[in-house]
Amino acid sequence: MAKKKEVTVEERLRALYDLQLIDSRIDEIRNVRGELPLEVRDLEDEVAGLNIRLEKLVANLEVIDNDIAGKKNLIEESKALIKKYAEQQKNVRNNREYNSLTKEIEFQELEIQLAEKHIKEFKAQIEQKKQVIADTKERLKERESHLKHKKGELDAILAETEKEEEALIQKSNDYKEQIEDRLVAAYTRIRNNVKNGLAVVPIERGASGGSFFTIPPQVQVEIASRKKVITDEHSGRILVDPVLAEEQKAKMEKLFSKI
Numbered sequence: 266m267a268k269k270k271e272v273t274v275e276e277r278l279r280a281l282y283d284l285q286l287i288d289s290r291i292d293e294i295r296n297v298r299g300e301l302p303l304e305v306r307d308l309e310d311e312v313a314g315l316n317i318r319l320e321k322l323v324a325n326l327e328v329i330d331n332d333i334a335g336k337k338n339l340i341e342e343s344k345a346l347i348k349k350y351a352e353q354q355k356n357v358r359n360n361r362e363y364n365s366l367t368k369e370i371e372f373q374e375l376e377i378q379l380a381e382k383h384i385k386e387f388k389a390q391i392e393q394k395k396q397v398i399a400d401t402k403e404r405l406k407e408r409e410s411h412l413k414h415k416k417g418e419l420d421a422i423l424a425e426t427e428k429e430e431e432a433l434i435q436k437s438n439d440y441k442e443q444i445e446d447r448l449v450a451a452y453t454r455i456r457n458n459v460k461n462g463l464a465v466v467p468i469e470r471g472a473s474g475g476s477f478f479t480i481p482p483q484v485q486v487e488i489a490s491r492k493k494v495i496t497d498e499h500s501g502r503i504l505v506d507p508v509l510a511e512e513q514k515a516k517m518e519k520l521f522s523k524i
Contacts, residue, residue, distance in 0.1 A: 275491040277444060278465075279513055281452060282505050284440040285465040286517040291433050292462050294426045301419045308412040315405040322398050326391060333387045336380040343373040343380070432524045448494070455501055465503045467510030476500035 272280070350366045350373070357363045441449050455464035466474035468488060473480055478499040480488070488495050489506040496503055 274493055278505050280444050281465045282513045287433055287437045294430050298422050305415050305419050312408050312412055319401050322394055326394055329387050329391055333384050336384050339380045340377050343376045347373045429524050467505050467507050473497040
């Protein structure tokens, strides 16, 4: 890995503040998108779940239809047996054979009654599942419409910002390459620990930007001298003087306008 060239403290501070401005711009772009990517992902998951549910419901209907067909076949078989046993009763030789055939007929009649009861229950299940399918289809239609709308919003924002974001991420990485590793690590740690992502802030009206704790005059002079990297004792943020901040803001605004 190529050794980073020796730079002055002022150059380090300028590079760090430039990096902060770039990363803050990336944060702004991502804030514009807000929760949209998560909303789209959740809606996609919900739509997929509803489609799977519909498939299962339709498959269940097919199973019930097959069960009904099976019961109808059983009824026809029982009717055929009843007819057969009734014919046999005409040719019996004794009461024992007659009574035996009568029991068989009664058994088949009970089988028919039970099968008809099951068919009735199956048909009730079909009606219930058809209602659930109708409700699920309605829900799916509404969710798909909502997803289409949210995707449209996200695609429009991405079309406007994706290219800029990619370019800025590359710039951010380029600037990190120019700054010594320990400072990049400190910068990243501070950014991750503060709510607004501001790791490098200028002094504003005698206070640290972002935390608003007053900076003693002597410390302000040291910061303005740009001889060493100074952090805010309250927030841990790296501090730069207002003049340097304005100069780098003007420089970065030109850069942003070209991206």
